[in-house]
Amino acid sequence: MIDLRTGVVLFCALTGLFFLFIWLWYDRRDHATFDAECRRTTFHCIRCDHLYSDRQGAQVSVCPRCGHETARLKF
Ligand SMILES: [Zn+2]
Structure with missing residues (x-):
């Protein structure tokens, strides 16, 4: 049987671990999205003046x- 003190400690530890995993998961996801968006090459069309x-x-x-x-484009 688990006493109250041990239960509270286990609950707090599991809650902390849950939020730690959520934070790490969102951090990795945001980094992957940011890298895919930012690591692109810029071009400037000399015929129609379009930047893409x-x-x-x-x-x-x-x-x-x-x-x-x-x-x-080269800077
Ligand atoms: Zn063009």
Whole structure:
């Protein structure tokens, strides 16, 4: 039989672990979303002056507006 003190300690520990796992899960999910959004390459179409982005590491991309093949912007 578990006495009251042990039960309270177990309840607090399990509640703390629950919130720790929730925090870690949301943190990992947000990092994955942020990396996917931010790690993109920017392109500027010289034909139609459209600014857009494509997957990370792409050196050349086709403009979604006019279809012109454009090299990535370099800063
Ligand atoms: Zn274009």
